[in-house]
Amino acid sequence: QKEVEQNSGPLSVPEGAIASLNCTYSDRGSQSFFWYRQYSGKSPELIMSIYSNGDKEDGRFTAQLNKASQYVSLLIRDSQPSDSATYLCAVEGGTSYGKLTFGQGTILTVHP
Amino acid sequence: KAGVTQTPRYLIKTRGQQVTLSCSPISGHRSVSWYQQTPGQGLQFLFEYFSETQRNKGNFPGRFSGRQFSNSRSEMNVSTLELGDSALYLCASSGGLAGGYYNEQFFGPGTRLTVL
Numbered sequence: 324q325k326e327v328e329q330n331s332g333p334l335s336v337p338e339g340a341i342a343s344l345n346c347t348y349s350d351r352g353s354q355s356f357f358w359y360r361q362y363s364g365k366s367p368e369l370i371m372s373i374y375s376n377g378d379k380e381d382g383r384f385t386a387q388l389n390k391a392s393q394y395v396s397l398l399i400r401d402s403q404p405s406d407s408a409t410y411l412c413a414v415e416g417g418t419s420y421g422k423l424t425f426g427q428g429t430i431l432t433v434h435p
Numbered sequence: 436k437a438g439v440t441q442t443p444r445y446l447i448k449t450r451g452q453q454v455t456l457s458c459s460p461i462s463g464h465r466s467v468s469w470y471q472q473t474p475g476q477g478l479q480f481l482f483e484y485f486s487e488t489q490r491n492k493g494n495f496p497g498r499f500s501g502r503q504f505s506n507s508r509s510e511m512n513v514s515t516l517e518l519g520d521s522a523l524y525l526c527a528s529s530g531g532l533a534g535g536y537y538n539e540q541f542f543g544p545g546t547r548l549t550v551l
Contacts, residue, residue: 355538366525366542367478411478415538421468421483421529422491423540428477 326350329412329426338435342399346412346426349393355415356388356395357423360408367411371397402433437462439528439543447549453514456546460507460528467509468540469501472523484509513548521550 330345344358355374359367371386373379373395379386385398395414399406409430413423440459448454460467468491469481480493484503501511507528513520525545530537 357539359542366523366545369539369541372539413478420490420538421466421485421540422480422493423468423470423478423527424480425478 325426326424327412327414327426329410329429331429333430333432335432335434336402338402338404338433340402340433342402342406342431342433344397344399344410344412344429344431346395346397347393348395348412348414348424350414350416350424351390351393352417353390353393353414354417356386357413357415358384358386358395358397359411359413359425360406361411361428362408399431402431404433404435407432439526439541441524441526441543441546443546444544445547445549447551448516449551450516450518452516453512454516454548455510455512456524456526456548458509458511458526458528458543460509460526461541464528464530464541465507466529466538467503467507468527468529469509469511470525470527471495472525472545473521478525481511516550518550521548523547 336342358371361367373386373388383400387396409428411428412426466485468483483491498514503509523545527540527542529540
């Protein structure tokens, strides 16, 4: 079992729709959870961080964390073509300072 | 505030050579983490430095090493290069402390290494 798994892609949604990205992790001691966006040929860009159970909203993005189910998700509302990118889920363990474990990424395409 | 900078941006080397990559973190950040990104393996953690000390290390051979200076700038070195070392090498900086946003990592643009 991979340490961090993301829903298989690619994911294609129409403009204006909600894109839902999911991630599960295996280390129950994990404390910090992040979503990064990576455009082709660019480096990852941090878009959301979440540390406690529940929802965290930032503009069109909502991150959801459920530690009991070892599950974290990212919702993108009113998806735009500019949201087309690879989305990476990253997890930091309780004592693994500075070490992020990444999922394989989900490619999102938003078509007009 | 300036972001994370990495130099050089591109490198072409031949097998057996060694290479040194440099990373300057965001001002005030004391932690620098290094990652290797390849199409097949994705993003993999190499090591992390905080206040000149390596706190964490990934599962890479000893050919991969790093260090951090007193101004938090970091370098990583790969000796005896192999074809499989061709990758995008990314560094990320953070406050380096547990809790809250102190451990949010911000990535530099990366160094693209090609080994021929």
